Amino acid sequence: MTLRTKLQNIIILPDNSILMNTRIIAELCEQMIKEFYSANLYLSMSAWCQEAGLPGCANWMRVQYQEENEHALKFFDYIHSHGGKAVVSAIAAPPTEWKNIQEVFEATAKHEAEVTRCIHQLVKLSREENDYTTEIFLQWFVTEQVEEEENVRNILDQLKLAGENGYGLLLIDRDLATRTYTPTSTAE
Numbered sequence: 001m002t003l004r005t006k007l008q009n010i011i012i013l014p015d016n017s018i019l020m021n022t023r024i025i026a027e028l029c030e031q032m033i034k035e036f037y038s039a040n041l042y043l044s045m046s047a048w049c050q051e052a053g054l055p056g057c058a059n060w061m062r063v064q065y066q067e068e069n070e071h072a073l074k075f076f077d078y079i080h081s082h083g084g085k086a087v088v089s090a091i092a093a094p095p096t097e098w099k100n101i102q103e104v105f106e107a108t109a110k111h112e113a114e115v116t117r118c119i120h121q122l123v124k125l126s127r128e129e130n131d132y133t134t135e136i137f138l139q140w141f142v143t144e145q146v147e148e149e150e151n152v153r154n155i156l157d158q159l160k161l162a163g164e165n166g167y168g169l170l171l172i173d174r175d176l177a178t179r180t181y182t183p184t185s186t187a188e
């Protein structure tokens with residue numbers, strides 16, 4: 001028998017302390033799945049870059065994949081540390097083909113803009129539900145999204161400058177090869 005009881009939209013413990021709003025838990029689970037989708041999308045892009053002879057871009061996308069997995073697990077851990085249970089539902093298959101490297105990064109920029117919109121919606125929901133703890137948790141993602149969107153914009157600007165110039169693309173690829181994955185827990 002569970003020690004937790006559900007009353008309206010909240011989970012309460014026997015001592016009547018409130019754990020978390022179940023509506024918020026459901027939305028956080030949704031976001032966890034979206035982060036796993038993001039991870040798979042970038043791994044798929046990494047495969048495309050590898051095949052296209054762009055190992056630096058492939059490396060950048062692989063690091064992006066690792067970061068997105070970490071984002072998903074942050075949601076997983078937060079849900080569990082606040083009395084909820086993360087529901088791991090189906091993750092849609094990402095695309096596998098793009099016309100060129102510009103299109104890959106344009107799709108990345110578009111995807112990250114959508115993730116930002118979702119995170120902002122979650123912040124709005126946590127305010128509506130007076131869930132200040134979740135609002136604070138989400139602040140990390142609000143800041144992360146600003147950084148992610150800026151990074152992709154910078155790469156797109158460089159790709160536009162390089163245009164059809166193969167040497168320019170080679171330099172960009174070499175630069176993106178230097179990106180390394182640093183887990184947040186050790187970076188903080």
Ligand code: FEO
Pocket residue numbers: 035038067068071112115148
């Ligand atoms: Fe987890 Fe790229 O946002």
